[in-house]
Amino acid sequence: MLLGVSYVIYSKKINNPIVDLKLLNIRTLRVGLEGNLLTRLAIGGMPFLLPQMLQLAFLHTPTQSGMIMMVSALSTILAKSLVIPLVRKLGYRTILITNTALLGIVICLFALPDKTTPLLLLVPILAVYGCFNSIQMTTMNTISLADLTDEVASRGNSMVQIAQQLSTSFGVSVGAMVLRATESSSWLTGGNLAVSFKYTFLILGGMTLLSSLVFTQLKKEDGDSMSGHERKIHEPVDG
Numbered sequence: 001m002l003l004g005v006s007y008v009i010y011s012k013k014i015n016n017p018i019v020d021l022k023l024l025n026i027r028t029l030r031v032g033l034e035g036n037l038l039t040r041l042a043i044g045g046m047p048f049l050l051p052q053m054l055q056l057a058f059l060h061t062p063t064q065s066g067m068i069m070m071v072s073a074l075s076t077i078l079a080k081s082l083v084i085p086l087v088r089k090l091g092y093r094t095i096l097i098t099n100t101a102l103l104g105i106v107i108c109l110f111a112l113p114d115k116t117t118p119l120l121l122l123v124p125i126l127a128v129y130g131c132f133n134s135i136q137m138t139t140m141n142t143i144s145l146a147d148l149t150d151e152v153a154s155r156g157n158s159m160v161q162i163a164q165q166l167s168t169s170f171g172v173s174v175g176a177m178v179l180r181a182t183e184s185s186s187w188l189t190g191g192n193l194a195v196s197f198k199y200t201f202l203i204l205g206g207m208t209l210l211s212s213l214v215f216t217q218l219k220k221e222d223g224d225s226m227s228g229h230e231r232k233i234h235e236p237v238d239g
Helices: 002-011 021-025 027-043 046-057 062-090 092-109 119-144 153-184 193-217
Strands: none
Touching: 021 027, 021 153, 027 092, 027 119, 027 153, 027 193, 046 062, 046 119, 046 153, 046 193, 062 092, 062 119, 092 119, 092 193, 119 153, 153 193
């Protein structure tokens, strides 16, 4: 935090800072960055938590856990083709508010399975999660760049990349902290690890639902230049 405050002071004294905080005056970039940080706080830990639940709480093998997670990965890839038609039809504001809320609900659904649930019954939830997650990442990243001019596009893209890396790291940390907090609350879970995972997914899903409010700052026409027929949506590389 001290280093962060020091950088804010320093960046105001030089002409070309590596992270140009003046770009936060661009509303679409600011909202996109806020959305990246807050949404990924909840969903960033999902690739860590889901295999842990399957192996530690439900006693599946690492191979089984890994194979079932491929469903989400494949769904993420296939859903990319849906983004442009959806954005052209509904606009970024509607897509981001609605999709974030739906993503939060899907995360809550992971609280439903238990040890007796066949792995195949997780396939639909994982497929839907991968689809909504793909749409979320693409639209958040592209709206961040919507109003950047050629002169500041590189610096704006750098800020998006930094936000992605930080929020993903924070997401894993937050997921682990919530899991440990629920696990240590014996009055809540009775020391049952499977129940701890259930509460963790409910909490993370609730956080995702609340993060949808960030995108209410967008205007209906925001991002129209990115979704028009004359331009294709380009998503920054997401590590």
